[in-house]
Amino acid sequence: MNKKPGTSKDAADKLVKNIRRKARQTYSAEEKIRIVLAGLRGEESISALCRREGISDSLYYTWSKEFLEAGKRRLSGDTARQATSPEVKELRSEAMALKECVADLTLENRLLKKSMTGAGEFEE
Known part of the structure; x- marks a missing residue:
């Protein structure tokens, strides 16, 4: 059998990547809002909140930015349903x-x- 070196590792990496992709949790808009508002309240640190919710800090800050930008657009009357x-x-x-x-x-x-x-x- 002439196998190229690293072929089984590449297959294993693809398998792991697919498993992670399918296991990735998706959050509803309500859950995202709840998490962002909890962070804005400041009752606990952002890192503690993210650990508790099982998300990365960068994901929290992305949601927070989107949340605040949407609010700003809505208040300026710039949104179309x-x-x-x-x-x-x-x-x-x-x-x-x-x-x-x-x-x-x-x-x-x-x-x-x-x-x-x-x-x-x-x-x-």
Whole structure:
């Protein structure tokens, strides 16, 4: 068997990386806010808070910065609410229905004008 040196180590590293990626905990927005607010209260040190929550200090500071920037944008009135996918689909279908209604009414209006003039020409 002619194996390249380091091949099994590379495979093992990939396996470990995949396991870590799948085991990585994801935090909801509410959990992030709770953690950031606990740090802002200052009742315990940031490093102690991060150890207790199982996150790195840099992750805490990233969340804190995002939290404060979002608050600043919101207070300055600079945010536009993101529409959710079901809302977008509903609004698109409603817009399409309204366009069809306008097209039907326009066609009906033209036909009525043609019937009123009799010659097929209509005045606008």
